[in-house]
Amino acid sequence: MNDLDALVSAARELFAQAATPADLENAKAQFLGKSGRVTELMKGMAALSVEEKKTRGAAVNVAKQQIEAALNERRAALAEAELQRQLQAESLDVTLPGRQRGNGGLHPVSLTLERIEAIFGSMGFEVADGPEIECDWYNFTALNTPEDHPARSMHDTFYVEGGSENAPNLLRTHTSPMQVRHAVQHVKRHREAAGAAADQPFAGEMPEIRVIVPGRTYRVDSDATHSPMFHQCEGLWIGEAISFKDLKFVFTDFCRTFFESDDLVLRFRPSFFPFTEPSAEIDIAFASGPLAGRWLEVGGCGQVHPNVVRNMGLDPERYIGFAFGMGPDRLTMLRYGVNDLRLFFDGDIRFLSQFR
Incomplete structure (x- = not known):
């Protein structure tokens, strides 16, 4: 496994451990933030030759896309879990009798x-x-x-x-x-x-x-x-x-x-x-x-x-x-x-x- 495969695996593992959207955003910053590991790799290509930039740049872009896909997948999973929690908390028993408008009467x-x-x-x-x-x-x-x-x-x-x-x-x-x-x-x-x-x-x-x-x-x-x-x-x-x-x-x-x-x-x-x-x-x-x-x-x-x-x-x-x-x-x-x-x-x- 090369260094980029290891980077994607590390991102996926960290994203999977995020229990809340806030935790997920903190994990994202470690890889895709201004000082993230992917960002640092992109900056490091400035010292490479033109041919190396083409090869290395394409590989880094593939790794970045995989990390972003893993991030979006985890975001969707957390949103679905929150929706299910709300549905469970606000569940409606459809077998209960409906609320009817009562008939009025004289005082x-x-x-x-x-x-x-x-x-x-x-x-x-x-x-x-x-x-x-x-x-x-x-x-x-x-x-x-x-x-x-x-x-x-x-x-x-x-x-x-x-x-x-x-x-x-x-x-x-x-x-x-x-x-x-x-x-x-x-x-x-x-x-x-x-x-x-x-x-x-x-x-x-x-x-x-x-x-x-x-x-x-x-x-x-x-x-x-x-x-x-x-x-x-x-x-x-x-x-x-x-x-x-x-x-x-x-x-x-x-x-x-x-x-x-x-x-x-x-x-x-x-x-x-x-x-x-x-x-x-x-x-x-x-x-x-x-x-x-x-x-x-x-x-x-x-x-x-x-x-x-x-x-x-x-x-x-x-x-x-x-x-x-x-x-x-x-x-x-x-x-x-x-x-x-x-x-x-x-x-x-x-x-x-x-x-x-």
């Missing part, structure tokens, strides 16, 4: 709102909707709420730009303002039809007002059972002889239908609300299940205060009725056994998909 609170609307709709109640940015008059004053009431405090209510100093705008704290708005429009139509004076409470003939107002409301409150944004559903029934007896019957029938339980018991505890008199808190108790025997508050109610009836444009000497309010979020928690209100608003698909 559990939306399901509850639809259920509430359907039940009260079967009792002849209309569904009204109104602005979430409300003025002070409809949200507080028209509902007989005094100026020094805590609910008017900045600590309890989100006030927003707009309105005036005496009539600021705010994010509604309940949906009761829409009861007044709906009643005012209802009375206005019949007042105009009867040709009654606009500046006097209306005491003429008029169909009953029967309406529920579901929607979003806002208060400065946040914990496991309260949220700054939450849902309410207010109800109103105004007529000539609507009593507390009718209120108890309507709400009892609603609760038993909503929870699909005839064993459900309701309790009306005396309370105070500025817009009703007398007023009561509504508690329910289940006869069976995990909540059996416990009283749970689900709403408030009462006879509509005469001042509120008057603010609706009606004569409280002739027209009377009841109002109630409940939290669909609380009803949803009870219906589905959820103990943290915040889960409804976290947007966790794993939680929400249970209600599809």
Whole structure:
């Protein structure tokens, strides 16, 4: 074996020992670099005769080509080994089921709102909707709420730009303002039809007002059972002889239908609300299940205060009725056994998909 054959063999052996592309480049430099062994042979031919240059030069070129071929072969081998390593690390099991796009569904609170609307709709109640940015008059004053009431405090209510100093705008704290708005429009139509004076409470003939107002409301409150944004559903029934007896019957029938339980018991505890008199808190108790025997508050109610009836444009000497309010979020928690209100608003698909 001549010196050039030995050089090619040495290059091949060194290339074969290279475990990484960096190692291979270092090995290449020993043979084909600026100071490599092949480069030195090329430089050494300057001292040879013309005939020797031809013979020696051709032989050195053949050796160089063989070394470059061995280098490229090793590069390809290392690249293939790296590719196989990546494929192994990122292997795909084609027998696994594919990822499918899931079907959407209504939010559990939306399901509850639809259920509430359907039940009260079967009792002849209309569904009204109104602005979430409300003025002070409809949200507080028209509902007989005094100026020094805590609910008017900045600590309890989100006030927003707009309105005036005496009539600021705010994010509604309940949906009761829409009861007044709906009643005012209802009375206005019949007042105009009867040709009654606009500046006097209306005491003429008029169909009953029967309406529920579901929607979003806002208060400065946040914990496991309260949220700054939450849902309410207010109800109103105004007529000539609507009593507390009718209120108890309507709400009892609603609760038993909503929870699909005839064993459900309701309790009306005396309370105070500025817009009703007398007023009561509504508690329910289940006869069976995990909540059996416990009283749970689900709403408030009462006879509509005469001042509120008057603010609706009606004569409280002739027209009377009841109002109630409940939290669909609380009803949803009870219906589905959820103990943290915040889960409804976290947007966790794993939680929400249970209600599809």
